[in-house]
Amino acid sequence: MNKHYETVIGLEVHVELATKTKIFCSCSTAFGGAPNTHTCPVCTGMPGALPVLNKQVVEYALAVGLATNCKINKYSRFDRKNYFYPDNPQNYQISQLYLPICYDGGVEIEAAAGKKIVGIHEIHMEEDAGKLFHDEEGTLIDYNRSGVPLIEIVSEPDMRNADEVIAYLEKLRLIIQYLGASDCKLQEGSMRADVNLSVRRAGAKELGTRTEMKNLNSFKAIMRAIESEEKRQIELIEDGKEVVQETRRWDDGRECSYPMRSKEDAQDYRYFPEPDLAPVIISDEWIERIKGAQPELRDEKRVRYRAEYDIPDYDIDIITSSKKMADIFEETIKLGARPKEVSNWLMVETMRLLKEHECEPENIKFSPQNLAKLIALVEKGSINRTVAKEVFEVMFCENIDPETYVHEHGLGMVSDEGALKEIIEQVIAANPQSVADYCNGKKQALGYLVGQTMRAMKGKADPQLVNKILAERLNV
Amino acid sequence: MADIITDEMIDYVSILAKLELTPAEKEQAKNDMAKMLDYVDMLNELDTSGTEPMYHVFPVSNVFREDVVVNGDDSEGMLKNAPERKDNFYKVPRTVD
Numbered sequence: 001m002n003k004h005y006e007t008v009i010g011l012e013v014h015v016e017l018a019t020k021t022k023i024f025c026s027c028s029t030a031f032g033g034a035p036n037t038h039t040c041p042v043c044t045g046m047p048g049a050l051p052v053l054n055k056q057v058v059e060y061a062l063a064v065g066l067a068t069n070c071k072i073n074k075y076s077r078f079d080r081k082n083y084f085y086p087d088n089p090q091n092y093q094i095s096q097l098y099l100p101i102c103y104d105g106g107v108e109i110e111a112a113a114g115k116k117i118v119g120i121h122e123i124h125m126e127e128d129a130g131k132l133f134h135d136e137e138g139t140l141i142d143y144n145r146s147g148v149p150l151i152e153i154v155s156e157p158d159m160r161n162a163d164e165v166i167a168y169l170e171k172l173r174l175i176i177q178y179l180g181a182s183d184c185k186l187q188e189g190s191m192r193a194d195v196n197l198s199v200r201r202a203g204a205k206e207l208g209t210r211t212e213m214k215n216l217n218s219f220k221a222i223m224r225a226i227e228s229e230e231k232r233q234i235e236l237i238e239d240g241k242e243v244v245q246e247t248r249r250w251d252d253g254r255e256c257s258y259p260m261r262s263k264e265d266a267q268d269y270r271y272f273p274e275p276d277l278a279p280v281i282i283s284d285e286w287i288e289r290i291k292g293a294q295p296e297l298r299d300e301k302r303v304r305y306r307a308e309y310d311i312p313d314y315d316i317d318i319i320t321s322s323k324k325m326a327d328i329f330e331e332t333i334k335l336g337a338r339p340k341e342v343s344n345w346l347m348v349e350t351m352r353l354l355k356e357h358e359c360e361p362e363n364i365k366f367s368p369q370n371l372a373k374l375i376a377l378v379e380k381g382s383i384n385r386t387v388a389k390e391v392f393e394v395m396f397c398e399n400i401d402p403e404t405y406v407h408e409h410g411l412g413m414v415s416d417e418g419a420l421k422e423i424i425e426q427v428i429a430a431n432p433q434s435v436a437d438y439c440n441g442k443k444q445a446l447g448y449l450v451g452q453t454m455r456a457m458k459g460k461a462d463p464q465l466v467n468k469i470l471a472e473r474l475n476v
Numbered sequence: 477m478a479d480i481i482t483d484e485m486i487d488y489v490s491i492l493a494k495l496e497l498t499p500a501e502k503e504q505a506k507n508d509m510a511k512m513l514d515y516v517d518m519l520n521e522l523d524t525s526g527t528e529p530m531y532h533v534f535p536v537s538n539v540f541r542e543d544v545v546v547n548g549d550d551s552e553g554m555l556k557n558a559p560e561r562k563d564n565f566y567k568v569p570r571t572v573d
Contacts, residue, residue, distance in 0.1 A: 019543050026546035035564040037549040044554055055540035077531055084494050086568045133565070134572055140565035143554075268492055273531045278539040 005199045005237075007230050008207055009165055010121075010157035013172060014150050015182045016128065016190040017060045023127050023149035024051030024094065024277075031188070035142040043127075043147035045090030051276050053078075057149040058101070058280060060181040061125050062290045064151060065102030067175050067297060068120050074282050076101045078125075078274040086141055087129035095152075097271045100124035101280070106156075107175070109167040118168045119156030126150050151181075157196065157207065162226040166219050169193060170321075174298045177323045183362055186218055195226060198243070199233045208233070209243040213257060215250045225250040225257065232257075301326060309339040315347050322361035325350075331368035337375040345371060349389060353396045365399045374402040386459050387411050413460050417469070420453075420461055424469055427452045438474055446470060479513035481506040 022029055025042035041049035065072060077099045080092040102123035109118055130146040132139050153172060159165050173184040173191060184191040198210035213229060216222045233243050247267075248257040296304070298320050305316045319325050325346055332342045354361060374391060377383045383391065383406055391402050391411065406412055427449055428435055437445040446467070453466045486506050490497050497505060551564055560567040 021541075021543050021545050026541065026544065028545045028547070034549075034551075036551040036554060036566070037564070038547075039551065039554050040547045041554075044557065046557065052539060052541045054543050056543035058540070086566075086571060132571065134570060137562070138560075138567050138569055139571045140562055140567055142565060268488075270492070275532065278532055278534075278536045281537045 002234050004202055005230075005234050006202050006204070007160055007226075008157045008198050008200065008210075009159040009161075009226065010196040010210075011153075011155045011159070011165065011168065012194040012196065012212075013153040013155070013169070014128075014192040014194075015064075015153065015172075015176055015184060017057055017149040017151060018180060018182050019054055019056045019060070019149055021054055022147035023054050023057050023125070024147055025049075027147065029148050033144050035140075036144060038144040039146070043089075044143050045088075051094065053277060053280070054149060057125055058282075059290060060149075060179070061101045061123060061151050062282065062287065063179045063294065064153070064176055064181050065105065065123050066287070066291055067179055067294065068102075068105045068107050068123070068153070068172070070102035070105030070120055070123060072282055072287055073099050073101055073103060075099060076280045076282065078277045079271045080274050081269045081271055083269060085129075086139060087132050087146070089130070089143065089146065093127060093129065094274055094277070095126035095271075096124035098273070101282075107168070107171050109164060109171050111161075111164045111167040113160075113164070116158070116164070118158045118164070118171075121154045121156050123151050123153050126152060157198075157210075162223040165195070165222060165226060169219070169222070174321065174323070177362070178295060178297050180295070180323075185360065185362070189217070192216070193222060195222065195229070197226065197229050197233070199230060199237070208237075209245050211243065211245065212247045213250050214247060214260065215252075217252070221250060221252045224252065224255055228256060298326075309333075309343075311339055311343045315343045318351070319343065319346055324364055325361045328364065328366075328368050328371065332371045332375070335368060335372035337372045341375050341379075342371065345375070345392065349392050350396070353393065357397075365397070366395045367399055370395055370399060370402055377402060377406060381462060382406065382412055384413055384459065384462055387413075411460065413462055417465075420457070420466065421469060421473075423456050424453055424466070424473060427456060428473070435474065446474070479510045479517065481509045481513075 016029075019029055021027060022038075022043055025040050027038045027040050027043055030038065042051055062072065076096065078094050079097040081095045081097070082092045084091050100122040103121065105120040105123075106117045107120070108115055126149075128145050128148040128150050130141050130143040132141055134140075155168065159168060169191075176182050176184050176191075182190055186192070193216055195213040195216065196210050197213065198208035200206065200208040211229065211233070213225050216225055229248075236243050244259075247260045249260045250257045301320050302316055305311070305320065306313065309316075319329050329339075329342055329346060333339050350361075350364070353359075354364075374388060374395065377391075378385060378388045387406070391400075391405055394400050394405060395402060431449060431452060434445045434448050438449070449470055450463060450466050453470065454461060454463055457466075483502070483506075486497070486502055486509070489509075490502075490505075555561050555564070555566065558566040
């Protein structure tokens with residue numbers, strides 16, 4: 001990054017809310033339905049259809065606004081944003097321009113450069129558009145997503161680099177996931193970010209001309225797009241050219257962007273108040289009720305974990321970085337497992353398998369009940385850690401009951417010392433050299449003999465017990 | 477007529493409205509729009525400084541629905557409104573090059 005320039009970034013973040021129905025009609029919002037099976041006259045823009053606001057949308061928007069320190073517009077309205085495109089069958093999107101539900105908030109982020117507040121200009125409610133597919137013959141449209149409720153969170157231009165942008169997005173994602181207002185999956189599009197970026201000479205007060213970047217589907221794409229756009233704008237200025245205010249589309253494969261709209265598609269949305277929807281009046285009691293129902297958020301959880309559980313801060317950060325993980329952690333402890341033990345299973349095996357399966361923590365399948373059972377099996381000495389890891393892998397994929405699984409597959413440990421001693425005698429007889437080495441003072445030879453015994457037992461013995469019996473036997 | 481619609485304005489409005497106008501239609505539209513604006517100018521003569529803007533014709537607020545799925549799959553019925561269909565999709569001319 002050129003030291004003579006400063007980058008200024010603001011974000012528009014769209015979040016699909018976790019309601020069961022659409023924002024203005026009683027169609028399902030379920031993901032993955034056959035095309036157009038979740039549609040009705042309202043969400044396909046039929047003349048005369050009357051939209052009616054989903055109360056849960058207002059409640060989620062309020063919850064997110066309050067959790068991000070926003071003020072609430074006690075009197076809020078919807079407006080029509082007019083544009084022609086087949087993803088939008090009404091030829092207008094119902095959104096909020098003049099009186100958005102939340103405004104003037106902010107969240108604290110922790111980036112490499114330290115802590116700072118990123119301001120939130122406003123949060124408004126709006127409807128999503130349908131999905132287009134292009135084939136040789138034409139454009140095909142699925143309106144299942146048309147009318148799915150969104151909130152758009154508009155930040156102030158308070159970020160200066162990609163690192164801060166990612167920290168801000170992570171912060172929003174966690175707040176919203178903890179509230180249960182959305183699952184916030186970038187890849188699946190339930191959280192989408194448009195990046196507004198401009199550059200200016202270091203120390204300048206005036207903002208430069210900004211561009212808006214769309215089609216950013218991962219944190220990596222966002223970082224690459226920011227770096228590329230910074231460079232592009234600085235080069236234009238250095239060459240004595242001007243930055244054009246425009247919307248650009250990021251092509252992550254080619255790692256470059258290109259302008260999206262031409263002059264023929266003037267961005268003039270001619271907003272006006274939506275006459276089909278009544279205004280929303282939010283009482284103090286309503287706000288208090290939403291505040292009262294707010295769950296423990298991540299920052300509070302981190303403080304409490306530090307006080308209640310004897311686990312490292314690093315573990316706390318990882319576990320609380322996903323609502324799902326934090327829920328599993330707490331519930332497994334409630335079922336009697338030791339916090340340190342639960343944390344280990346989450347930090348080591350779970351993280352490893354998530355990475356291996358390219359899976360998000362939110363998609364974890366195993367239940368706290370089964371994790372608690374597995375931990376109990378190890379603590380009781382019914383299975384050893386090696387076997388436990390194997391069982392965990394199956395549990396991770398299929399959420400099996402570890403007790404039943406261990407029983408059915410005969411994985412329980414052989415605690416019969418007689419049987420174990422018999423095997424040990426065989427191992428001693430088969431490995432005279434190692435036995436001689438050990439007796440001559442090469443203590444590490446014992447490890448080899450333990451390994452051979454474990455192998456003969458197919459892993460179903462307690463290695464510590466094997467170690468103890470072997471040492472006693474050879475030290476006679 | 478106080479208001480005059482320029483050629484640039486009518487071209488811009490036709491882009492927004494996705495209309496291709498013949499020169500004759502353009503002249504007609506310029507005339508009609510100028511008249512409409514004149515009519516609005518008449519409303520502007522009224523003193524509305526003490527009047528609350530009205531956003532809704534009825535004095536109602538907080539008209540909500542509960543978040544319960546009521547609508548089932550009526551894609552067959554809905555797709556009857558499609559200009560053209562392919563499988564279970566609405567089909568329109570290609571929107572991208």
